[in-house]
Amino acid sequence: MNILVITDDYMPNSVKISAKMMHELSQELINRGVNVTVITPDSNLKQKYTQEIFETVNVIRFKTGVIKNTAKVKRAINESLLSLKAWFYLKDYFKRNRFDAIIYYSPTIFWGYFISKLKRYYKNIPSYLILRDFFPQWIIDAGIIKKDSIFEKYFRFFEKISYDSADFIALQSPKNMEIFLKQYQKPEKLKLLYNWTKISNKNKKEIESYRDKLNLNNKVLYFYGGNIGHAQDMMNIMRVAKKMMIYSEAHFLLIGKGDEFDIVSKFIKDNNLTNTTLLPSVPQNVFDDILSEIDVGLFSLHKKHSTHNFPGKLLGYMNYSIPILGSVNSGNDLKELVDSYNAGLVSINGEDEIFFENAVKFLSKDLRKTIGFNSFKLLNEVFSVESAVNSILTCLKK
Numbered sequence: 001m002n003i004l005v006i007t008d009d010y011m012p013n014s015v016k017i018s019a020k021m022m023h024e025l026s027q028e029l030i031n032r033g034v035n036v037t038v039i040t041p042d043s044n045l046k047q048k049y050t051q052e053i054f055e056t057v058n059v060i061r062f063k064t065g066v067i068k069n070t071a072k073v074k075r076a077i078n079e080s081l082l083s084l085k086a087w088f089y090l091k092d093y094f095k096r097n098r099f100d101a102i103i104y105y106s107p108t109i110f111w112g113y114f115i116s117k118l119k120r121y122y123k124n125i126p127s128y129l130i131l132r133d134f135f136p137q138w139i140i141d142a143g144i145i146k147k148d149s150i151f152e153k154y155f156r157f158f159e160k161i162s163y164d165s166a167d168f169i170a171l172q173s174p175k176n177m178e179i180f181l182k183q184y185q186k187p188e189k190l191k192l193l194y195n196w197t198k199i200s201n202k203n204k205k206e207i208e209s210y211r212d213k214l215n216l217n218n219k220v221l222y223f224y225g226g227n228i229g230h231a232q233d234m235m236n237i238m239r240v241a242k243k244m245m246i247y248s249e250a251h252f253l254l255i256g257k258g259d260e261f262d263i264v265s266k267f268i269k270d271n272n273l274t275n276t277t278l279l280p281s282v283p284q285n286v287f288d289d290i291l292s293e294i295d296v297g298l299f300s301l302h303k304k305h306s307t308h309n310f311p312g313k314l315l316g317y318m319n320y321s322i323p324i325l326g327s328v329n330s331g332n333d334l335k336e337l338v339d340s341y342n343a344g345l346v347s348i349n350g351e352d353e354i355f356f357e358n359a360v361k362f363l364s365k366d367l368r369k370t371i372g373f374n375s376f377k378l379l380n381e382v383f384s385v386e387s388a389v390n391s392i393l394t395c396l397k398k
Contacts, residue, residue: 002035002097003396004118006104006111008067008082010040010059015281017226017312018132022105024198026057028389037099039090041067041082048089062089067108069257072144080158083114094121101396102127104166109135112161119165126396129166130193133309134179135159141304142230168395172310175333191395196388197315197379210253210290214277219251220363222325223294225287226313229258233302236327236349238267241276243356247363252276252298255290291320296362297375299326303349310334318343318379323371325362327355337382343375 005026009019026036038057041064042050049062064085065078099122104111106129115127136145136155145151163169163184170193171177177190211217222241228234234254241252252273254264257280268276282290297317301309309332317324324344328335335346345358362368 001033001101001397002037002099003029004099004102005029005036005038006086006102006114007038007040008079008105008108008111010038010061011284012054013042013061014068015284015287017315018105018107020284021196021312021315023055023057024385025103025196025388025392027055028198028385029393030056032389032393034393037097039086041086043067043078049093060090060093062086069259072259079108079110082108082110083112083117086114087117094118098122099125101125103130103392103396104128105130105132106162107133107135109155109159109162112158112163112165115165116161126167126398127165128168128170128392128395129162130170131180132172132195132312134176138302138309139230142302143304144230170391173333173337175331191391193388193391194383195310195312195315196383196385197319198385199319199380209293211293214253216251216253216277218249220249220296221294222250222252222296222298222359222362223290223322224252224254224256224298224300224313225290225316226256226299226311227258228254228256228261228264230260230302232258232260232300232311233327233349234260234264234300235267236300236303236352236355237298238264238271238273238276239352240355240359241273242271243352244359245273245275247360249363250275250359253279253290253294255279255282255287257281288316291316291322294320294322295368296325296359297322297344299324301326301328301332301349303329315379315383318375318383321372321376323362323368324375325358327351338378341374341378342371343378344371 007022009016011019011023026038029036036057038059040061042061043064043066045063049060051060067075067078104115136152139145140147168191169189170191171180172194181187244250265278268278299311299313326346327349330348338344338346347354
């Protein structure tokens, strides 16, 4: 079986969790005897496309404009052109190669035209959309664009093409399935697919200790790694960090990039948060080593979200038996799942005092150890890459 995996973010160019997830998915498919080709954009290319083997995976990168960590309008324009550029630059490649199925990842919502072209070209091969967030719904919820505006209509147009091009649409939680059905009303397409990860070697150490490097050896380290953007409501975490200044043993380490990086940096400086360190993104191997040194894994979701996201960063935390400290939008079933395993302490965004109290509780080493054990158990029972591949192949082989 020859499968195309299409994603706008992939290793090693990206350190985002989604890139790691799609790489691990591709590797597991290969382990099952599937031939995998990954299609992904690259804004640094001069030629139409390149081809390489990266850790057993055949990766095709095609030329595109910048779609990450750039101005919103520029990003929207460049993402809008993804499908056209992918087809234009790669159509000769597709003439020479046959594929039996397509797996594509959203975000972005702009793969729909490309997928529909491929399906027609290869005589209606099955397509499987891994849908991780509802765009443009979350930017409407956050007040970035207005409901019923020309911008919403524009994004909804491409969103519909993406959904219509899929034979299967995989959502990351039961609540998201309920929400999606109200909008799209095609239950025969819907599948439940939790995020996934491969259990990695936690004993390998490739870099010098970040605790040594940052002089944090005697601290309880609260860590946030990933996108530092509007959807995460980083001020939610900053408010907790500020209140935790009264506990000298607590330190917050934030690593990542995004459109709120400068805002967070300014908040730290303006409030003299000596208990908080903000650093830019690091390579995946360095990121993994940092995870081996932290005590508490942080996450935050914007309180205005009406949909229910499961941040991929939690997979890394759970893989290292790290207890989860988080804040979610109201009604998010992630809280219920984490609570059911006692894998972390999760509050509702806006309940600042509870978020703070939960952070204080994790100053206890015994509590961190107990809940950390449970977080690893949750990972093994719900979020394995093997389980994800089983679910996907069951659909594509029908």
